[in-house]
Amino acid sequence: MAGQVFHAPLITSVQGLRLHKVYARRPEQQAILQEKYSDTIISTVVDDIINDPEIDLVVIATANAVHFSLTRQALLAGKHVVVEKPFTNTVAEADELIALAKEQNRILSVFHSARWHSDYLTVKEVLNSGELGRLVTLEIRYDRFRNYLRPNAWREDDLPGSGIFFDLGAHLIDQSLQLFGKPQSIFAYLRKMREGVGAVDDFEAILLYPNLKVSLKGSMLIKEPTPRYALYGTEGAFVKQGVDPQEVALKEGKTPRNTENWGQEPETIWGILNTTNEGPNARRIVPSEKGNYPAYYENIRDVINGTAELIVKPEQARDVIQLLVLGEQSSQEKRIIDLS
Incomplete structure (x- = not known):
């Protein structure tokens, strides 16, 4: 695929x-x-x-x-x-x-x-604007709904690197590292929820920074859409529904070459920014940035x-693997792992 x-x-x-x-x-x-x-x-x-x-x-x-x-x-x-x-x-x-x-x-x-997802690029712009004040909590979800197991799907077998924590969680951890760097500690809870599944199909990983909690979640049994991103700061909040449109477009056979406005989200899933600012712009819809997979x-x-200089460096990907491995350890041992 x-x-x-x-x-x-x-x-x-x-x-x-x-x-x-x-x-x-x-x-x-x-x-x-x-x-x-x-x-x-x-x-x-x-x-x-x-x-x-x-x-x-x-x-x-x-x-x-x-x-x-x-x-x-x-x-x-x-x-x-x-x-x-x-x-x-x-x-x-x-x-x-x-x-x-x-x-x-x-x-x-x-x-x-995922560094070139429309929603992530929009979150970066919101954070850079400073309108949220000091960020205290960030929640990112990457959910799907499939209550059955695909036949001959290695990702659902009990194998090293299988399951959605290594698959989808890798995206969320990489985004977090790009935004905030390495956390001080990690706590994770990994589950196997569907009958007969061999690999993790539900996870929550909490990355702890000084005065900031980053919660990363993913599940294969979320039928009703949840906010993709939720940012909470001392001066307001930003909540974003929906997902970047590029993967769906590619699965439909579209390509960046033959598709006008590639990576542009529909307005129905643009995020809402609600701040302490006075006036009509205190609560407003924020147009999403365009996704741009070809940039990679x-x-x-x-x-x-x-x-050019390499954007996705292997050392950065290595840090993602470290947190995935420590997340597995945290879940097995039911404790917070200190990265220091």
Whole structure:
């Protein structure tokens, strides 16, 4: 899904990148490639991609269990690498890949695309405006409703890196780290709620900063929509419903190339800012920023060409893995983990 929905449409929408070869072993995958990307070579052997001298950049959009091994193999072959989040399943694996990328003088980045979500970009603007005063509480939710298990879905099996905490929680933790840096401590409560599920399908992680509590939540059993973001400060609040529209658009077959106003939210889900300011603007609707997934690959292109600094650094993705691992430990031991 990651390759079909996210990476291939985005790569082919960015000038200066060419989708050269894709690993596809199932007939239905090959049929999609032939239909949508007729100029792309279909490969059934991973080594054909990693060792292809025409390829500069290898994108790892696979099950989490092989992120480390394939990324390591690609770096050793002299390729730049983009790997899906979560970066790895352990901090030690992340550290090894970071060191190897430096040794090979190759670019290594993790696809933390939620930094370019419309809602997150809007939250950044609201915080930068200062209208909330001193922020005291931030709540972010990433909910879905699926009360059944998908057959042959590795994300729902009891495997390292499976479950929605590593999947959706990685986005929320990365956003929190970008906004506030590393927390002082973390407390997490992870659950398996659906009958027969092997992996975590409900989580709450609380990141504690000086005078700030960040609550990150996700669940597979939330039928009624909840606020995506809720920010509470000494001078007011900002509450945002709805989700960034880019993933839905990509699943519908739209791309940034052929879609007008890409990443623009409908006005019905714009957020509400309510502050202590006097006058008619004390409580008002805030137009959302446009989401911009292509910006991630535009940055990768520019870094490879030597004209930009890498935005999503592997060290930042490593910090996400650290908090995911400590969150698991916190839930198992039922205690707050001090990061110091």
